[in-house]
Amino acid sequence: MGDPWQCTTVLSGEQRLEVLNLLNRTEAELGREAMDEGRRRIVVHGWPGEHWLRYQNGTLVQFAVVNGVKHVTVEMCGGGFDAELLAAVLKGHESVDWWTRGLNRADRGDPIRTLQLLGLRLPVPAVDVPEGAVLRNFEPGRDEEAWLAQNNAAFADHPEQGAWSRVDLDERTNEPWFDPSGFLLLEIDGKFAASCWTKVHELHPDRFGEIYVVSVDPAFQGRGLGTVMVTQGLAALRKKGVGEAVLFVDESNAGARKLYESLGFQLRREDRLLRFTR
Numbered sequence: 001m002g003d004p005w006q007c008t009t010v011l012s013g014e015q016r017l018e019v020l021n022l023l024n025r026t027e028a029e030l031g032r033e034a035m036d037e038g039r040r041r042i043v044v045h046g047w048p049g050e051h052w053l054r055y056q057n058g059t060l061v062q063f064a065v066v067n068g069v070k071h072v073t074v075e076m077c078g079g080g081f082d083a084e085l086l087a088a089v090l091k092g093h094e095s096v097d098w099w100t101r102g103l104n105r106a107d108r109g110d111p112i113r114t115l116q117l118l119g120l121r122l123p124v125p126a127v128d129v130p131e132g133a134v135l136r137n138f139e140p141g142r143d144e145e146a147w148l149a150q151n152n153a154a155f156a157d158h159p160e161q162g163a164w165s166r167v168d169l170d171e172r173t174n175e176p177w178f179d180p181s182g183f184l185l186l187e188i189d190g191k192f193a194a195s196c197w198t199k200v201h202e203l204h205p206d207r208f209g210e211i212y213v214v215s216v217d218p219a220f221q222g223r224g225l226g227t228v229m230v231t232q233g234l235a236a237l238r239k240k241g242v243g244e245a246v247l248f249v250d251e252s253n254a255g256a257r258k259l260y261e262s263l264g265f266q267l268r269r270e271d272r273l274l275r276f277t278r
């Protein structure tokens with residue numbers, strides 16, 4: 001089981017390397033990400049946070065990150081659940097939201113969200129861009145503010161993507177994986193109507209692609225632009241030699257799920273967010 005959980009707000013240089021090694025080993029064992037990209041980024045950049053570590057015979061065997069303000073969110077490396085860690089976190093927070101990934105389950109907690117990972121094999125025929133519209137690549141230094149306005153309008157009610165700031169965007173566009181050639185923008189009458197941001201997981205053994213963010217401005221919805229952007233994004237991934245693509249979608253988003261299923265996406269995994277209170 002290991003020693004008791006310990007908490008630190010800043011990882012030392014040695015601890016940071018220990019955590020990264022644990023994340024990498026776990027990803028190799030599971031064949032998938034060990035932790036949400038945003039929480040992994042906290043470790044990669046050595047940012048302060050609420051870091052929980054558990055050692056056994058001097059070796060780091062478990063790690064978790066707690067982040068957020070109103071309802072703090074917990075995720076363990078590997079996406080599991082630990083009752084002792086929950087008890088420790090609840091001493092400092094009245095309410096805790098906990099992600100369990102894939103087959104990992106908790107025997108209690110109130111389910112508040114289910115996130116589905118969908119995937120499909122490429123190629124997929126691309127739907128043509130509407131007449132008069134312009135499809136082009138995102139240009140760093142030019143398009144940030146206009147894209148943020150379009151994206152935040154499209155995700156106004158989304159718990160994670162509806163309030164992105166310039167800092168949030170810059171953090172991601174400054175990552176080594178960022179490639180503007182995979183970030184597609186659709187302009188209609190000089191306005192950003194829709195976008196599709198793709199990502200290639202270059203370091204994964206299977207080198208798969210991801211529809212990272214796709215959105216349609218509310219003023220342009222109902223015109224089939226979601227299908228246009230997803231298929232154009234998949235075509236961009238295929239041009240990079242990618243053979244499989246994935247995306248995440250909320251189980252409750254029936255419209256998006258219907259769109260993705262019509263294109264051939266199939267369920268690969270379900271992640272659940274559970275809420276615990278004192």
